[in-house]
Amino acid sequence: MRAWLALVARDLAAARRNAGDMLAAVAFFLLACGLFPFGVGPDPVVLARIASGVVWVAALLAALLPLDRLVGADYEDGTLDQLLISGLHPAAIAAAKAAVHWLATAAPLLLATPFAALMLALPLRAIPILLAALALGTAVLSLLGIAGAALTLGARRGGVLLPLLVLPLTIPVLIFGAAAVEAASVGFPVAPHLAMLAALLAAAAPLAPLAAGLALRSAAE
Amino acid sequence: MAAVLEARDLAGERAGRLVFEGVSFCLGPGEALVLIGVNGAGKTSLLRVLAGLGRIAGGVLSWQGEPVAQDPLAHAARVALLGHADALKPQLTVFETLRHEARIRGGSAGEAMAATGLESLAESPVRILSAGQRRRVALARLALGARPLWLLDEPTVALDSAGVATLARLVSAHRTRGGLVVASSHLDLPIEGAQTLRLAA
Numbered sequence: 550m551r552a553w554l555a556l557v558a559r560d561l562a563a564a565r566r567n568a569g570d571m572l573a574a575v576a577f578f579l580l581a582c583g584l585f586p587f588g589v590g591p592d593p594v595v596l597a598r599i600a601s602g603v604v605w606v607a608a609l610l611a612a613l614l615p616l617d618r619l620v621g622a623d624y625e626d627g628t629l630d631q632l633l634i635s636g637l638h639p640a641a642i643a644a645a646k647a648a649v650h651w652l653a654t655a656a657p658l659l660l661a662t663p664f665a666a667l668m669l670a671l672p673l674r675a676i677p678i679l680l681a682a683l684a685l686g687t688a689v690l691s692l693l694g695i696a697g698a699a700l701t702l703g704a705r706r707g708g709v710l711l712p713l714l715v716l717p718l719t720i721p722v723l724i725f726g727a728a729a730v731e732a733a734s735v736g737f738p739v740a741p742h743l744a745m746l747a748a749l750l751a752a753a754a755p756l757a758p759l760a761a762g763l764a765l766r767s768a769a770e
Numbered sequence: 771m772a773a774v775l776e777a778r779d780l781a782g783e784r785a786g787r788l789v790f791e792g793v794s795f796c797l798g799p800g801e802a803l804v805l806i807g808v809n810g811a812g813k814t815s816l817l818r819v820l821a822g823l824g825r826i827a828g829g830v831l832s833w834q835g836e837p838v839a840q841d842p843l844a845h846a847a848r849v850a851l852l853g854h855a856d857a858l859k860p861q862l863t864v865f866e867t868l869r870h871e872a873r874i875r876g877g878s879a880g881e882a883m884a885a886t887g888l889e890s891l892a893e894s895p896v897r898i899l900s901a902g903q904r905r906r907v908a909l910a911r912l913a914l915g916a917r918p919l920w921l922l923d924e925p926t927v928a929l930d931s932a933g934v935a936t937l938a939r940l941v942s943a944h945r946t947r948g949g950l951v952v953a954s955s956h957l958d959l960p961i962e963g964a965q966t967l968r969l970a971a
Contacts, residue, residue, distance in 0.1 A: 555873030559862075562870070566861035627855025631911075634821055635874050636847030769823050 552637055556645045557652075560619075564653040570615045574654050575661045578611035582665040593670040600669035601679060601730030605723055607665070608658050608683055612690050613715065615654050617708045619646055620698040624768060629702075633769055639762030647695040647758065655687035671734065678733035678743075685746040686719075686726040692750075692757035693718050699764035722749055773798055774834055775820075775919060775950055781828035782812065782819040789815045790969050791828060799948035802941070802961050806954075807969035813954035814854065816969065817921045820952055821849045833919075850917035852925050856908040860897035864888055864907055867896060868914070875915030882910040886936055901928040906936070913940055920944060922953035926960075934960055 564571065585603050589595055623629040632642050659680055666676050697715040701707035729742035773796045781791035790812035795803055805813045818824035820831065822838060822845045831838045838845045858867055868879035868888075883889050886906045896904060905928045912920060920941070926934050938960035941951055953959055 552874045555870055559859075559870035559874070562866060563859045563861055625855075626859075627853050627857035628859070630818075630821075630823055630851060630853055630855075631857045633823060634846045634849045634851055636843065637874075638843060770825050 552635065553641055553645055556632070556635075556637065556642070557648050560645065560649040561652060564649060570618070571653055571657050574611045574614045575657050577614060578607050578658055579661055579665055579668075581607040581610065583668055585669065596670040597672060597734070600666060600671035601675070601727045601734070602723075603669055604662060604665050604671070604679065605683070605686070605727050605730075608655075608662070608687065609690055609716070609719055609723065610712075611658055612650075612654050612687055613694060613712050616650065616694045616698050616715075617701070617711050619650055620695065620702060620765075621707065624702045629765065629769055633766065639766050640758040641762075643695050643699060643761030643765060644758040646698075646761075647691040650694060651688055651691040655684075655691060658687065659683055671730070675730050675733040678739050679730045681743060682726045682729040682739075682746055685743065685750050686722040689722050689746070689749050689753045690715070690719055692753040696757040696761040696764065699761040699768065702764065702768035722746065725749070772834075775952075776832050776835075777820075777829065778832075779829035780816070780819065780826065780831055782815045782824050783827040784812075784815050784824070788827065793829070793967070793969070795965065795967055797950050797952070797965075799950070800945045802945060802951040802953070802964035804953050804955060804959055804961060804964045804966045805969060806956075806966055811969040813969060814923055817851070817853075817923050817952065817954060820919070821851050821921050822846050823851075848917055848919050850912045850915070850920050852908055852912050852920070852922045854923055854927075856904045857911075858896045858904055858907055861895060863893050863895050864899070865892040867907060868910055871911050872914050875911075875917070877914035877916065879914075882913045885913055885940065886910040887932070902930055902933055905929050906933055909933075909937060909940060913944075916947075918949050920949060920951045920953075922951065924955055925953055926955065926957060 582603055586596060662680055662683060663676055666679055694715050697711050701710045704710055725742045725745040729739045732739045732742060775797045777793055777795050780793040782789055797803055805816060807813055815824055819826055822842050833845060868882055872879040883892060886909050888906055888910055891903060925937055941961055953961060
């Protein structure tokens with residue numbers, strides 16, 4: 550556990566020094582959300598109607614941006630070999646990478662989310678639910694994303710392959726995530742949707758690192 | 771002397787192609803093995819197999835009589851590897867790098883820096899180091915965690931004569947403690963009394 554935390558701390562320290570990547574994801578997220586009012590017109594009724602879906606899709610796409618470098622850089626510079634002989638289980642290494650991705654990419658996106666929601670005239674009372682749903686949903690994406698990144702290691706055009714592999718798997722997250730926000734804006738109960746997101750997270754938390762761990766091992770061979 | 775690391779008829783492949791086969795050797799505590807062979811003879815592939823990173827395509831590799839394949843995770847925790855790539859993050863300083871590594875593997879970052887003459891570079895980011903200095907940081911990592919099996923892939927590359935002397939000192943201290951060394955090189959390595967193994971292309 551100590552070694553695992555040390556690995557997370559190391560990668561977070563490295564990510565903090567590369568803060569540009571983190572800011573790029575946040576800027577992409579805000580820009581993508583900001584483009585919609587130009588595309589569909591400034592009518593607040595229309596914007597509020599599409600706000601939750603737009604924020605969700607933009608957040609998922611933005612969170613994908615730094616994903617391939619997170620594992621790819623380790624693969625190229627030999628760090629992955631060193632990690633695999635560190636004595637940590639490969640699944641634990643993958644779980645650490647997912648945790649780092651969530652903390653370094655998804656958490657800043659969550660901070661920017663209220664601004665994006667306001668730009669799109671989302672009802673204020675829906676914003677806390679949006680944040681809760683996004684926190685759960687981006688955690689699922691981090692886990693699936695690390696598995697995808699590990700699978701595409703060493704593949705030419707891995708950067709293009711990764712979204713093609715991961716985005717279809719995020720459809721359930723998107724459905725329940727957007728539905729939670731929809732329910733909150735019209736005053737319906739949100740608990741069932743959040744519970745479904747939590748269930749997706751509970752399924753991905755053990756399975757994705759196991760798959761990613763196997764993929765990391767076979768990439769090193 | 772009891773064999774600690776034993777390879778019997780070991781074969782390894784890379785990208786589905788057999789790169790070496792019929793490799794047998796036996797190392798006891800404090801012993802060293804130097805791999806020689808032309809480019810492409812499979813020295814790096816053999817070292818990766820010994821590290822548990824490459825797949826064993828045939829034969830048996832055993833540690834204290836137990837086949838390594840039975841418990842790959844336990845074997846991984848015995849190995850320290852100095853590969854072609856230095857595996858350093860350019861944005862971290864030398865001290866940060868070694869402190870994090872020490873937390874992951876055990877050992878002391880300060881002692882590792884002292885043993886490799888890196889104290890004056892402690893606060894320098896790895897990004898600005900020369901190739902030889904980066905190699906020294908990789909050497910310092912080798913000394914962390916008291917791993918019993920050191921695998922060195924062309925360890926003298928980019929090192930100056932003082933760096934080679936540091937390497938010699940680290941290796942001999944490691945062997946005095948009963949550690950094992952397997953190293954590959956084209957040049958003479960500063961490792962005394964080592965067995966040699968020639969890999970055919």
